[in-house]
Amino acid sequence: MSTNIRRSGPHIESRDSVRRNMWEVSAALLPATLAAGIFFGPWALYLIFASAFGAAILERPFSPGGFSLKSPLGDGSAFLAGLLYGLTLAPGSPWWIPFFGAVIIVFVAKQAFGGIGHNVFNPALVARGILLLAYPALVTEWRVPLDYDVVTTATPLAGGSASYLELFLGTVPGSIGEVSALALLIGAAYLFYRGFVGWRISVGYLGASMVTALAFGLDPLHTVLAGSIMFAALFMATDMVTSPVGRSARLLYGVGCGVLTVVIRELTQYPEGTTFAVLIMNGATPLIDVTVVDTFFGEVTRRGKRVAAIVAVAAVVVLAVAIGFGEDALRSVTESSVADGATRRDLALFFPDADGARPEESERPGVQAHQVYRGEEPLGYLLYSSQYGYKSRIHVVTALDTNERVVGLRIGDHNESATLGALVRRPSFLNQFLRRSTRNPDAVVDSLEAISGATVSSRAVAVALQEALSFRVAPAPPPGQLNLGTDGVFEGSATGYNGAITVEVTVQGGEIESITVVSHNETPGIGEPALARIADAVRESKTLDVDIVSGATATSRGMIGAISDALGE
């Protein structure tokens, strides 16, 4: 027996170990990895495992004992960091991206700080952050889950974004490991059940992002389901080494991450805020650890004071949010009255001399026209139109003089990010539309000088104006209008991605009553939603000229072909 034995207890120890912690968290990422394999195929699995094994093997020489065949992957911490990094990659990343990340993780993020337990910043996020800055071309691909409609096509999609269910299951484009909230939640539930992570960081993160989203007037549920907030809240922010340790400290850290994420999404050029939000909070962790301290057992009076202070702060925050949100709600109420008639505000702005305005017939659905009068003398027109932009509908108010030329333009209600909103409101942008006339509406879009960095929003404004200027002209019937003269049930089929798709189309009174898929062999989760989407689009537009669902091109074409076959087009 060694002479230098430990005298004081505890003389027993738990079976827990560093290695076990790392491997359990890795195991919890298994559902997300599986989902990535199902949704994005073998290349995604290559990206994930190349990152994980690459990092683990690179770090091996730094572990105590050097490389050994007995535990070739070391304590698992580098493997875990690599795994997390791999899951954040875009599905189309080139082959070398995993190794780029592995090198950053091991040399820059971990060993430069002194190895396991000493790194200040989450290694996976350091690698991802550097990738974001060094190869911004890949960033645009990451926008996909957030901007589903924009990437597929620029047309205004009804319900432009993916549904909650699609986001929850992960059947949307995005980073390989981040798309499926379900898979992530399964993994996190496992970790929580086994006691390897607490709830405070994740709940703080998700709760704060929802509240902040509300304050920005966004849909809170969509905010947390789309993009990487779920992944960051459950697996990135909860990284043990780089997050605080105390109870209140963890909650505050989570709240900080949540607020920062949404703020970065909304107020900066970055469409996704999780990486920098968590890195910033990593940097704040040592400070949070020493300043946000829990009261001790038995500090009854101090706890009372602290509770009072927290309640006071919370009350102020809630009040501030309520005021901010309340004003926002108030504003949308006044703006929504636009639909009923020209607002006093627009009259005062563009036609200070006017007495009133009368609704004018408009040939365009979605464009409201008003003729403006003083007494019996016409002064011009006020036109209200809108178009789907970067992530919301942008309302445009146009003023025409009696010659039907544009004399004034105002951007109304929108839910674009604050940056984009400010950009399209700039006079330097709007002035290019002055003097445009109803005689040549197409010139608006044809000669558009879009703002770089806000192309989609610029274009949306131009299209809205073009629509407004066309208010006297009925829209041309879309090409490919289906012949729905005969009632009845028609069957047709065509080849999809994976064999024949057979549909049954019911026509009744010039309308398509239903389109039923009789049989198909398409991929669940990818092909199936596309079938329904195409069916809905055809039924509503009564044409076959509908948008192809991205990621399911063959399926979409097959479905259109089958409907065409049924209706004998």
Place this chain on the structure above:
Amino acid sequence: MENNSIKKFPIGGTHLPEEKELTTHTPIVEMPPPVEVTIPLKQHLGVPVEPAVKVGDRVRKGQVLGHRAQGLRAIVHSSVSGEVVGFTDAILPDDTTVPSVRIRTDAAGGDEVLLDPIDLESLSPEDFRAAVIKRTEEAGIVGLGGATFPTHIKLGTQDPIDTVIVNGAECEPYITVDDRLMQERADDVFRGLDIVRRAVGAKQGFIACEVNKPDALKRLREVARNYPCIAAQALDTRYPHGAEKHLIKAVLNREVPLRSLPGSVGVLVNNVQTVCAIADAVDRGRVLSARVVTVSGYGVTAPKNLMIPLGASIGDAIEFCGGETVPDPAVVVGGPMTGTRIINRSIPVTKATSGIILLTEEEYAGSAYMACIRCGKCVEVCPMYLPPNRMTAYVNNDMIEEAVGAGLEACILCGACQFVCPSKRPLLEWIKHGKAVAAARKKR
């Protein structure tokens, strides 16, 4: 009083491997006195008593060996009948030495000195309290959970007490002393608690017992029907339920303020064996000269619950249990969480000894420690809501003031943080070191 609820303290704590099966069904057996005993003259919190015997004296079991001292003390009695053969400085588990009396046991055994039983029912309330306090002092009774605070001082509290709790949580693994006493002597536990309750004028009493001792709990609930003011209180199995303040938090949801005693919230807590000893002293006139000790662990041949005469050596007890199963097991005096590992087996069993645990290499916490990965488990389990990782980081960098600010002095040394640490860091050792340095600097 009927009570089927199961309670626990709200935040912190952890579930330990229990290992009580080794001895929970093993009845307490009396260990015969060894050839010679070494009885320390300080087996209590306070100062040693002056010896009242000299070399060559013949003493009887239960006879006073020393009672006078300048300060806090409890009377020490002889645990055997025999001859005083000398005085020595015995070493205690914490490496301190204490003046002790060596007594060679008579082969014939011999009779026991008993005090006169007290007829409590004939006394007025004031006399009742005075009589109980006097008797616990005469009998040398101290807190037998391990703290060894003299019970007669505790009973003399000036705080108004409304509740007396008997601490039968016994949350340390392996140890089954209270478990067996509650099974075998439940009547005495209730009797002792009732005496204390009436002495301090409390209106209610609880016997708290973790649910991992179902036999004891069942027995307590049976006996509780005979006592209208006393209930058995089941506790969830969670370490450290036996810590006084956490026991009170669990049973009554009262939080004893930092640096205060349970009296400040109207509560008095006693150990199971302590109230048994009080019942013995009052009803049968027996003094405290032996105690129940669990000898357990996979390193001992026949784990047992032993009634050991005080002053017998740890080695005697291990021998009585058939010796060890493996060469050189780790010998821990007390529980495996808060106890002390010893090398020298001649250390005597005292009123503070609750267990002698022989741990084999597989059971023993021997892993090398690694860097802290800040998993926060130590903070999660800390029943005092402290940050052990931060406290020890300060201590290791000699920032004692900062460590104290982070809660060093509030730590109750339960060791839960070190048990759960995945990096196997010796947190408790560092905390103890920090506390010692902080205390030394305060004195200066």
